[in-house]
Amino acid sequence: MKTQTATRKSFRREGEDKRREDLIAATLECVAERGLAGATVREIALRAGVTAGLIRYYFPAKDDLISAAYRAVMKRMTVQASDALKSAADDPRDRLNAFVKANLGQPIMDPDNLSLWAGFIAMVHADPAMALAHRDGYLGFRDELEALIRQALLAAGKPAEPVHTRRHAIAVNAIIDGLWLEGCLAGDIFADGELAETGIAAIEAVLAISLNPEKGGAI
Amino acid sequence: MKTQTATRKSFRREGEDKRREDLIAATLECVAERGLAGATVREIALRAGVTAGLIRYYFPAKDDLISAAYRAVMKRMTVQASDALKSAADDPRDRLNAFVKANLGQPIMDPDNLSLWAGFIAMVHADPAMALAHRDGYLGFRDELEALIRQALLAAGKPAEPVHTRRHAIAVNAIIDGLWLEGCLAGDIFADGELAETGIAAIEAVLAISLNPEKGGAI
DNA sequence: CCGGTATTTATACGCTTGCATAATTAGAGC
């Protein structure tokens, strides 16, 4: 171990992936608590336990870090929703049910996630890179949803033509997003699970099927 | 007319209300184009055709101006939706139909409005004043919606008990908000009026009535 | 153990920010 200069802090090196992850995680914490304006490079660096210059080593500009953070939080929510499918029963109606409930419950429906999402979304209009990232995410989510809807309709013995499933996917996506907003922004005035139930009921009405296979095919 | 000093710009005085409105309007333009970060006092002042010191004369701190701007944009959207009711036919189903279509069409469903809304919403978690403003707006909107829903249900000869209308209002609010998001964020991939139609169809399914009185009461 | 280099700290730069304050002047009232 070499002797250090009197004033320089000792440090350990980390791998590039870990460093990036840590910086992104620190960014998300800052944004969640204080919005994008609160996520200064100094604050992020402090959170990550490094100094500000290190950020620039791993991300050429702050915008690159912000962009990476956005993609990370979107991916996190997507993975959390998909994970719910892994433990869902095999019937497609159960799967759609589980997917909706995952999106309308913890940890996805959370005020921190709302702050993160809104902070980034506000930049979509002005920033083409953010706009592209959002578009990709939206279409990916909707396609996944459309596939789940198609399978649920077929399992209930109902027709599932693409023009209809597309329209259903748009509507169901809206129900999920809208209730997610309500839950994140005003979660304290709803009973536990209330919004998930409300979402399931609305989606059952829109699709005209039950998302509980024991109840039979169509409503 | 007094002679001016050589270096000082000539000016005209305006009334307090006009000045506040102009400053708020300038703020909204800045936020819509560049997000909250782009709405510096210098930029806002430039937009409003005044100098930065004047902002402080009318608003004690920048936060006060931001808060006023948020309330103004929310009020604008509320008024635009209510205006649609004024020209709707008298049947409550027509009224709910008109309300939904107003919220899912221009000028409410607009990328500028989304940028404004998201920029402000991102601060709800961290700022109690913003949180309170949002809560007031949400409950006001939902109450208005619930009243429209109740009247539409009654006009269709269906029961309208408060526990059900509350739940319907939450779901319909979600549909409107969710589709509004889709339309603001990805409006270019939808046909004209497509989202309004999707919204009407979804809401008709949730309420199990038609929002077109000529088609009769229940679906 | 030593050398080399990639990683990290520390510091500085130029610019921007919200706020403070003094000076000027438009315009209302007499």
Added chain:
DNA sequence: GCTCTAATTATGCAAGCGTATAAATACCGG
């Protein structure tokens, strides 16, 4: 026309921002 004052311009301040860069050093490989 004159006086007064509220409204407005102009300017400055201190702090903070993202970025730049030099120096130090952890640690890998030979």
